[in-house]
Amino acid sequence: MPVPVKLENLHKRYGRVQALDGVSLSAREGEVLGLLGHNGAGKTTIMKLVLGLTRPDSGRVEVLGRDPCGRDVRRLRHRLGYLPESVVFYGELTGREVLRYFARLKGIGRGASEPLLERLGLAQAADRPVKGYSNGMRQRLGLAQALLGEPALLLLDEPTAGLDPDATRDVYSMLDELRRRGATVMLSSHVLAGIERHIDRAAIIGAGRLLVSGNLEELGRRAGLGVTIRAGGDWADEKRVDRVIERGAVVHRRSATELELRVPGAAKLDVLRVLLAVDGIRDVAVEPPSLEMLYDHFGPSTRPAEAPCTAS
Numbered sequence: 188m189p190v191p192v193k194l195e196n197l198h199k200r201y202g203r204v205q206a207l208d209g210v211s212l213s214a215r216e217g218e219v220l221g222l223l224g225h226n227g228a229g230k231t232t233i234m235k236l237v238l239g240l241t242r243p244d245s246g247r248v249e250v251l252g253r254d255p256c257g258r259d260v261r262r263l264r265h266r267l268g269y270l271p272e273s274v275v276f277y278g279e280l281t282g283r284e285v286l287r288y289f290a291r292l293k294g295i296g297r298g299a300s301e302p303l304l305e306r307l308g309l310a311q312a313a314d315r316p317v318k319g320y321s322n323g324m325r326q327r328l329g330l331a332q333a334l335l336g337e338p339a340l341l342l343l344d345e346p347t348a349g350l351d352p353d354a355t356r357d358v359y360s361m362l363d364e365l366r367r368r369g370a371t372v373m374l375s376s377h378v379l380a381g382i383e384r385h386i387d388r389a390a391i392i393g394a395g396r397l398l399v400s401g402n403l404e405e406l407g408r409r410a411g412l413g414v415t416i417r418a419g420g421d422w423a424d425e426k427r428v429d430r431v432i433e434r435g436a437v438v439h440r441r442s443a444t445e446l447e448l449r450v451p452g453a454a455k456l457d458v459l460r461v462l463l464a465v466d467g468i469r470d471v472a473v474e475p476p477s478l479e480m481l482y483d484h485f486g487p488s489t490r491p492a493e494a495p496c497t498a499s
């Protein structure tokens with residue numbers, strides 16, 4: 188079984204802009220890979236290269252074992268689903284008509300639209316013109332068209348851009364469902380908050396370069412950022428707090444009933460033991476570094492020598 192996406196040393200220039208500068212990256216079967224980076228980092232360019240919508244100046248692109256710009260790309264494209272960053276539909280058509288139109292373009296029977304309308308919660312609105320849809324509904328329709336034909340690889344470019352918190356949650360819960368079904372997904376985002384629970388690996392892109400990639404646990408270990416421990420209890424007594432500080436914890440936030448600590452990985456168990464022995468401890472939660480913390484560490488301001496690239 189070929190690796191779904193294999194990118195080797197990609198360079199791509201648009202006029203004077205070096206959009207990609209030696210990116211090597213893979214998406215593995217059945218994983219959700221998050222392409223994360225600032226505006227203009229090169230995320231969409233990577234997606235366009237995977238889709239065969241543009242060619243690299245140099246380097247190699249292999250998608251499901253094929254060159255997406257090679258011969259017989261029609262068969263390959265039928266196995267890909269794509270949700271572009273700004274999805275636009277012809278507003279006079281109904282949701283059902285839009286989906287049937289895309290199904291015809293993909294050479295799929297019109298029957299394929301019905302289960303997708305149902306699955307994406309659009310069945311009730313299927314006969315309404317799309318111009319009356321909310322942003323969230325449009326995005327769900329965009330996802331439905333990307334899912335037509337059960338693609339082997341899904342590319343979602345900023346799928347939550349411009350959505351309110353409810354619609355964002357909807358998109359993520361659909362993503363989780365795809366993940367449970369074993370889909371391979373490449374998802375780009377410049378918004379980091381809340382995305383970590385929905386991806387298996389992150390690739391942080393900055394100014395056309397892959398700064399780092401890996402699963403969040405790995406990245407947390409490499410960054411040496413330790414963990415955050417939140418402990419609910421009675422923290423009015425200074426001595427109780429001093430005991431965890433002695434074990435290497437740094438107090439990040441504190442009230443009489445809540446304590447938030449940053450703890451180096453090596454000190455985690457020691458600090459937990461101390462906390463659990465405290466009288467009146469109510470609750471303890473251990474959290475790995477957030478994506479924002481990892482991005483701050485590995486992100487574009489970090490010199491490449493401090494953040495080695497991995498071509499995984």
Ligand SMILES: Nc1ncnc2c1ncn2[C@@H]1O[C@H](COP(=O)(O)OP(=O)(O)OP(=O)(O)O)[C@@H](O)[C@H]1O
Binds near residue numbers: 202224227230233377
């Ligand atoms: N067709 C084009 N013509 C000229 N420059 C382009 C073109 N497409 C992309 N660029 C430039 O290449 C760089 C990378 O763009 P790209 O769209 O890949 O970034 P991105 O990470 O997807 O950004 P965003 O988060 O804003 O969507 C940017 O500087 C962009 O302006």
